[in-house]
Amino acid sequence: xxxxxxxxxxxxxxxxxxxxxxxxxxxxxxxxxxxxxxxxxxxxxxxxxxxxxxxxxxxxxxxxxxxxxxxxxxxxxxxxxxxxxxxxxxxxxxxxxxxxxxxxxxxxxxxxxxxxxxxxxxxxxxxxxxxxxxxxxxxxxxxxxxxxxxxxxxxxxxxxxxxxxxxxxxxxxxxxxxxxxxxxxxxxxxxxxxxxxxxxxxxxxxxxxxxxxxxxxxxxxxxxxxxxxxxxxxxxxxxxxxxxxxxxxxxxxxxxxxxxx
Numbered sequence: 679x680x681x682x683x684x685x686x687x688x689x690x691x692x693x694x695x696x697x698x699x700x701x702x703x704x705x706x707x708x709x710x711x712x713x714x715x716x717x718x719x720x721x722x723x724x725x726x727x728x729x730x731x732x733x734x735x736x737x738x739x740x741x742x743x744x745x746x747x748x749x750x751x752x753x754x755x756x757x758x759x760x761x762x763x764x765x766x767x768x769x770x771x772x773x774x775x776x777x778x779x780x781x782x783x784x785x786x787x788x789x790x791x792x793x794x795x796x797x798x799x800x801x802x803x804x805x806x807x808x809x810x811x812x813x814x815x816x817x818x819x820x821x822x823x824x825x826x827x828x829x830x831x832x833x834x835x836x837x838x839x840x841x842x843x844x845x846x847x848x849x850x851x852x853x854x855x856x857x858x859x860x861x862x863x864x865x866x867x868x869x870x871x872x873x874x875x876x877x878x879x880x881x882x883x884x885x886x887x888x889x890x891x892x893x894x895x896x897x898x899x900x901x902x903x904x905x906x907x908x909x910x911x912x913x914x915x916x917x918x919x920x921x922x923x924x925x926x927x928x929x930x931x932x933x934x935x936x937x938x939x
Contacts, residue, residue: 708848708863709886725895726796727821727843730871731780733793733898734773734823739808739815746812750785773822786811797821797843826896828854830904831861845896847881847888851904860910868893869901 729735739750752772774782780793787807792800801817808815825839833855838845847866857863868879870893881888888894896902 708883709889710884725844726798727824727895727897728796729776729780729793729800729821730898731776731778731793733776733821735776735782735792735819735821736771736773737784737804738771738818739804740818741812741815743812747815750787750808750812750815752785821898824898826850826898826900826902828902828904830902831858831906831910832856832904833858843898846894847883847896847902850896850900850902851883857904860906861904862907865905867903867905868896869903870897871899 737751739747741747752774754771774784776782776793780791781789782792784790784804790803790807792803795803797819801819804817804819805815808817821843823839824841824843824845825837826845827837828850829835832851835854838850838853847868851857864882864884866881866883868881870877870879879893881891881893
């Protein structure tokens, strides 16, 4: 019976190890207070991303008289197509690159600043300027290199390029295969460039109020970083053999229990 105290001690240690490995629901569930938040009052339903330096944009001008719109469009270029055995190329629309000051060189109009404008504002501005030369111009403008970067405790970290100009934080996380069990859902970091400055923003995705915040939609070139939780940090300190240790402890408790009997 001398083994009884040792058995009790090992049993207690085993229980502590098991309980410490258990996670709380509050650490993993998104939108925990969704039923108490009035989402119909969201102020970001009309969100439009703003054009930024290094954005590649396509602008196509058309009009009732097609000939009058030709000077306001970049010429298409022919690019080689290596998959075509005959060597034929394909036509590609030339794009505008917004420089560090927010300007582009536009046919006829010259150097114009559209950086900092939303898509609608840029279209309105171009419409006003081009209307001085042609009647009722139609402006089509879109960003073609909209991308965000997702890093940290997600299943598929990386850079995501999308064809849309509206991407939510949840969609970016989903594109990365969702967070791992080690991701801190209550402290997601967004790094956003505003007026040339990198601004860090913290978002608690376990609460629903972020849905009505300015960070519900991501801007192009945003960086999303999911921090590791304490379990991941502790496991890194203890080492990858923690699970093996718990299993060995469990086996030892079983052996002692049998010997006591």
